[in-house]
Amino acid sequence: MGPTMPPSKKAQSPSSGASASQGMSPPYRQGDAATAASEAEAADLSLSLSASFSKAEDEELTSLSWLHESTDLLNSFSHSGLRSVSPLQDPDGQHSRSPSSSSPSLEDALLGDAHSAYDLAAGANRKPPYSFSCLIFMAIEDAPNKRLPVKDIYGWILEHFPYFASAPTGWKNSVRHNLSLNKCFKKVDKDRSQSIGKGSLWSIDPEYRHNLIQALKKTPYHPYSPGLATPSTSPPTLPQTFHHSPPLWSGSPLFRKNGGVLLQVPRGVIQNGARIRSQALFPVIRPLPVSPVGSRTSAIRSSLGDYLSRGQDSPSRYSPPLCSEDLQDDHTYSTAKSPSRLCSPSSGMDDDDDDIIAVEIQSDVKPEPREIPLDSHITSAAAAANYISQQSLRGQRRSSGPGAGTLAGSSLWTKNRARGISDTLPLKKRRAAAVEKPPESDDEEMKEAAGSLLHLAGVRACLNNITNRTAKGQKEQKEALRN
DNA sequence: ATCCCGGTAAACAATT
DNA sequence: CAATTGTTTACCGGGA
Numbered sequence: 164m165g166p167t168m169p170p171s172k173k174a175q176s177p178s179s180g181a182s183a184s185q186g187m188s189p190p191y192r193q194g195d196a197a198t199a200a201s202e203a204e205a206a207d208l209s210l211s212l213s214a215s216f217s218k219a220e221d222e223e224l225t226s227l228s229w230l231h232e233s234t235d236l237l238n239s240f241s242h243s244g245l246r247s248v249s250p251l252q253d254p255d256g257q258h259s260r261s262p263s264s265s266s267p268s269l270e271d272a273l274l275g276d277a278h279s280a281y282d283l284a285a286g287a288n289r290k291p292p293y294s295f296s297c298l299i300f301m302a303i304e305d306a307p308n309k310r311l312p313v314k315d316i317y318g319w320i321l322e323h324f325p326y327f328a329s330a331p332t333g334w335k336n337s338v339r340h341n342l343s344l345n346k347c348f349k350k351v352d353k354d355r356s357q358s359i360g361k362g363s364l365w366s367i368d369p370e371y372r373h374n375l376i377q378a379l380k381k382t383p384y385h386p387y388s389p390g391l392a393t394p395s396t397s398p399p400t401l402p403q404t405f406h407h408s409p410p411l412w413s414g415s416p417l418f419r420k421n422g423g424v425l426l427q428v429p430r431g432v433i434q435n436g437a438r439i440r441s442q443a444l445f446p447v448i449r450p451l452p453v454s455p456v457g458s459r460t461s462a463i464r465s466s467l468g469d470y471l472s473r474g475q476d477s478p479s480r481y482s483p484p485l486c487s488e489d490l491q492d493d494h495t496y497s498t499a500k501s502p503s504r505l506c507s508p509s510s511g512m513d514d515d516d517d518d519i520i521a522v523e524i525q526s527d528v529k530p531e532p533r534e535i536p537l538d539s540h541i542t543s544a545a546a547a548a549n550y551i552s553q554q555s556l557r558g559q560r561r562s563s564g565p566g567a568g569t570l571a572g573s574s575l576w577t578k579n580r581a582r583g584i585s586d587t588l589p590l591k592k593r594r595a596a597a598v599e600k601p602p603e604s605d606d607e608e609m610k611e612a613a614g615s616l617l618h619l620a621g622v623r624a625c626l627n628n629i630t631n632r633t634a635k636g637q638k639e640q641k642e643a644l645r646n
Numbered sequence: 647a648t649c650c651c652g653g654t655a656a657a658c659a660a661t662t
Numbered sequence: 663c664a665a666t667t668g669t670t671t672a673c674c675g676g677g678a
Contacts, residue, residue, distance in 0.1 A: 294652065313666085313667060331654090339666095339668060361661060361667055
């Protein structure tokens with residue numbers, strides 16, 4: 164690309180710090196009016212949400228369904244006095260917005276006026292906070308049939324993010340690039356009866372939908388952007404609970420489909436759902452002493468998270484663990500994109516879930532058994548499963564030759580190579596093979612192993628991980644020899 | 647310093 | 663033939 168950066172890139176790069184100070188609403192913090200009563204209330208809400216989530220999970224509802232339900236809960240809660248307070252300060256120490264009455268309340272952030280949570284007008288011409296993958300995901304999710312031709316994806320993006328109307332046309336290339344490369348997106352065989360013109364329909368691969376949702380939830384988006392929020396100064400042993408995902412951008416379909424309710428999925432609540440399931444075994448579950456990487460996690464707390472977690476500072480009934488309840492969600496989009504990092508002892512973790520996993524894995528070397536909640540073992544099992552799967556993919560990639568490509572070869576979420584389709588085949592045939600043939604046995608084996616691990620979810624998960632990695636290493640060697 | 651990731655550009659093939 | 667769509671590679675910058 165050279166020294167001259169494309170305008171779009173330029174517009175984006177400084178965004179994390181600079182743009183946040185204008186047009187965006189301030190983050191939210193717990194009010195100083197957090198009374199014991201409201202703490203209990205918060206705890207109740209936490210329980211309700213947890214139960215709600217558990218139910219949704221049990222019924223295999225989509226996150227949207229759960230969001231609908233949780234909205235009601237949050238609504239009822241919002242009427243009971245939860246208030247926003249002092250906005251966080253931006254890195255310059257100045258309020259991003261005057262803390263006047265116009266400052267949006269927490270209700271606004273959670274439930275209300277989208278424009279107060281994200282200044283739509285101001286944000287319209289700013290590059291959206293979402294990656295292209297998220298944009299595509301939202302577009303497809305917004306489609307009645309959950310599938311869209313590229314053209315309509317363009318259209319959706321343009322409609323919801325006017326920024327792109329004036330952006331350099333390269334973004335369309337990026338969209339196509341993403342569709343092609345990202346395993347989350349699947350081409351759907353066109354219905355012959357209704358020709359849509361060129362190209363095919365694109366849909367979300369259910370297998371990766373969770374991850375896209377995760378990505379959406381974790382989009383570094385004001386006001387919970389890690390760059391803005393103040394990292395937690397809590398001692399690591401304090402419960403870092405209710406880590407929050409950023410709210411959905413007000414223009415998102417998820418937002419609109421909830422009747423204009425700005426939703427966010429309080430991860431802590433979700434996690435709490437998992438915790439509840441294990442509560443019988445571990446009545447007092449404390450989060451892991453999280454590795455330093457957890458700073459990012461703590462940075463993205465939302466007001467409710469803080470609010471609720473403060474409620475927990477008192478010896479609480481609720482001490483949800485850090486790890487996600489959703490095993491499959493334990494890979495985030497970006498990090499989950501490379502589960503190799505998820506569970507690799509030497510890999511960096513940039514996610515709260517991953518943090519747990521990291522500690523888990525490291526605990527093999529440096530045991531910290533005392534602080535490890537059951538859930539983290541579950542997570543660990545998931546991570547181990549992911550690791551195994553990824554190791555499998557890695558092996559396949561390694562054997563795919565020098566042309567593996569930096570991007571395509573680096574991500575689990577990339578297609579073709581990671582799926583082990585023969586590189587010797589013409590591209591189209593590779594694609595076709597991917598569609599026609601179910602995942603290869605190796606992959607399936609790994610998935611089965613992963614599934615087993617997920618169910619094991621036991622204290623020995625870490626050991627399992629090691630064991631399987633060893634087995635995997637052998638497998639990789641065999642693979643290499645075969646090729 | 648290195649790796650990973652997302653974004654971008656570009657080349658090219660396939661399709662309409 | 664042109665435009666669009668799909669695939670792939672290469673590179674860059676930021677962040678961890």
